[in-house]
Amino acid sequence: EIVLTQSPDTLSLSPGERAILSCRTSQSVWRRYLAWYQQKPGQAPRLLIYGSSNRPTGIPDRFSGSVSGTEFTLTISNLEPEDFAVYFCHFYGTSRTFGQGTKVDVK
């Protein structure tokens, strides 16, 4: 089973700064099978990125995904107040697992 490890657990930043979130897989995986979700308190998760770098319609372009080896990255280029939330990565290949989450909070 693929294990996803997100880092850091918490990222404290100010509005306007860039957030870089990491999701490392326990073994090499096909990049098409990695997604990112945003979850705000009391709300359901929202899909931000699929196929490691594709944005669904309606997701702002300040959210971007990339991959290098077994490390997947979610970058939020210019934090808006509504971006402070918890972010989960998700592998949906031969097994289906989520990372433990990274909380982005206000510094």
Added chain:
Amino acid sequence: EVQLLESGGDLVQPGGSLRLSCAAFEFMFSDYAMTWVRQAPGKGLEWVSTIAAIGTFYADSVKGRFSISRDNSRNTVYLQMNSLRAEDTALYYCVKGLHYLDYWGQGTLVTVSS
């Protein structure tokens, strides 16, 4: 807009059973796989089960105890949960999708406790 409305969550004793329902709106329900994902209080996300044209799939933690099904005439997906344990306590989300999960319901709370 796509809507998913879960129901059926409740307080149940260990060893008990519960059936969750999820009604889907505003998309061609029969064309899409549906998934259940759960989230224990204050914890992360855990994939539970998926139903698709190619079959049904279960997490090891629920295999043999949970059963997913659907009624395309009612645009509804179900999760039958038997032999419930304390560790099944969670908010259960109904989600559209087989691979990445593009639309989520608001969840229904299942509490397993004596």
